[in-house]
Amino acid sequence: MLLNIDLPPEGNPPSAAPDPAPPPRREEGGDAPPAEPRPSAAARSPLAGMPVLALIRPLAVLALLAMLLGRLLAPAMVGLAVGIERTARAVELAGAGASQLFAIGAIVMAMALISAVVRSRVPYTLRIAAVVAGSFVILVVLHATVQRVPDLSAALIGVSAAILALGSAWEALRVPFMRPVAAALGLVGASALVRLTGVLLAVWANDRGSKALAGATSSVATAAFALDALAVLVAAVALGAGREARPRDADPPRPGPRLVSPLSLAALASALLATRAALAGAGEDASMVEALFRRALDRLLTRPAPVVPLSMQLFVAALSVVVVALALIAPPRLPALGGALALLLVARSAPEVPLGALSLVIAALCVALASRDERGFWAAVLSSERERTSSALPDAGKPDPTGGASG
Template sequence: MLLTIDLPPEGPPPSAAPDAAASPRREEGGEPPPAERRSSAAGRPPLAGLPVLALVRPLAVLALLAMILGRMVAPAMVGLAVGIERAVHTIELAGAGASQLFAIGAIVVAMALISAVVRSRVPYALRIGAIVAGSFVILVVLHATVQRVPDLSAALIGVSAAILALGSAWEALRVPFVRPVAAALGLVGASALVRLAGVLLAVWANDRGSKALAGATSSVATAAFALGALAVLAATVALGAGREARTRDAEPPRPRLVSPLSLVALASALFATRAALAGASDDASMVEALFRRALDRLLTRPAPVVPLSMQLFVAALSVVVAALALVAPPRLPALGGALALLLVAGSAPEVPLGALSLVIAALCIALAARDERGFWAAMLANERERTSSSLPGAGKPDTTGGASG
């Protein structure tokens, strides 16, 4: 593979002072002339992660559709009522198509992100981890398109993606504007590691018939659920973080624990949980039974020692927050896509596409945290577009000829 690296042009030596007479003077507080803007931007290095970060949000839309249609709705509708076989088959085809498109796009985006991380300013340990873990997960995903992935390989890709998520979260927590999403990423990675340890204990307890190992399995599964619930709550807080308007020199606002988006997410999750709990009764409606079956597909195994209502609420909240992160993303849409991807992967990190989603989310957050110039350039560009589109006379020339006396 040939890599083209754009080197910044050679500039004047540090001791050389610019000629004041060569460039026109500007008023105080005004914008610099075009020549000065070009010269100041010429010495900046190219933005490594900015082009590929724009693909994360569309990819997260495919991931969420694949999870909702293929993993939740289609299996839940089987045998739900008489005469819906054609609708079930249509939803199954839509879910399978979204999964295939997501798999193809995720492999391409993951390779591009690995290349961008290698050329970025992230620590060398994280670069090596991105190459090793990302390449291993991609190879297993390609193997999964041909035949079933062995249990050992599934466990290894889950561990690899979780460790990479922890490393990326540790680096991103140092940057204020990425901190809420990074906290959710780290909690998802920790929950994945603990849950995989619980699966290993469950296998040992089944083989040896040990009651002590069975009790330890329940405790580990409960700890994994607690970490996953904290990850979903952190993602809910991240919905309202960084959405306030601010200038270039202003301090980034602190994330609010309660925001309109978080309230909408909590209310929607409560409604879905109530419908799912009612779906277990004999006189439940078709919608309530559908909610119960769909949310049951997101419950983790081994089962934690937690009330079923709490498990259903966390599962519903993760889906709602992922959808809201894509509909109303933060000021940089790539962070909304990464937030949705890590929530999609949170319930199944050992599944090949789940592990790949977690890898992409981890690399995206690491790039957004380290490529500060590209991050703020994209953020300011989005703000200028929103401001210009909201103004009634945007884009029209000024024909007044100055202020009227």
């Protein structure tokens, strides 16, 4: 039995989208109503639509506080002088609180970034690596809140974070304005892999009592230190290079990266002063401040010890802390890049520590997202420049109280 169906009249096929609303009627003698604004391509870009990147810099500030208070100052103040026990206890509690806040924020940030990477235009290989490595590091960090992490798990999260950092750096090197930060990220990842190899050799040498393995451990540790020092120097260069970036079609043409900038010079000078104070802190007549510098920077020295003068090791440790602070105080044009630069330097000497591995994962994911959305990057740059210009210039067009208009 056939059903009788009323067919529509011949004409254009109906559209699946709803009919647009008729425009408002123009009143006689009045102006035409304003057209509804349409979102631009930059506004629809993934980076501009991800507010999670705006939280990278505040999270990096928490990481810096946790490192300064909990990792450097609190252990260095124990037994430093008579009568500072209460101050040392207060600093220890502040460092523990900052570490807990950073752990909570970093876990949430890592989950959000993994979700953003999965939905982005990042290559599928890097998406899979972000899901696997990021999820594994998050699980170990959650486990670390209950009990001590086993040595094997600590080594695995360090390797996972380093591999993800290398993949993100390789992806970001194709974008000109990302190359300084990407180079620093890749060097940190390579240094972490080499140093963890040195730790494995040191364990084997200790178990077997082999002098040959002990010598190989020193060589590997020295190579890891060289990569680490180069990463810190590249990060110091990135402080000034990121502020000179321009889009490809901008006038005048985009300049190349500046190897020397006021920020990099300030970082080097501050690191030299801190190194001098730390070296003087080993003497018997050292002041309390010099002894504090020496104890604090000793906490940043890597193990196994490289075959490098101690002064050079202290200088690299001091320079890394100064660059982290400057990256947050005077970040590149996109604050998320300053936060990523700070996080990867916070993790440089401890990728096997759960929070260090999580910091490196967050920095890698942030760099990967920024490198895959150049339109959103420049939209954020131009919007920030417009805000700075509008706040710096006098208000134009506002009526003057005397009856005129301000120029």
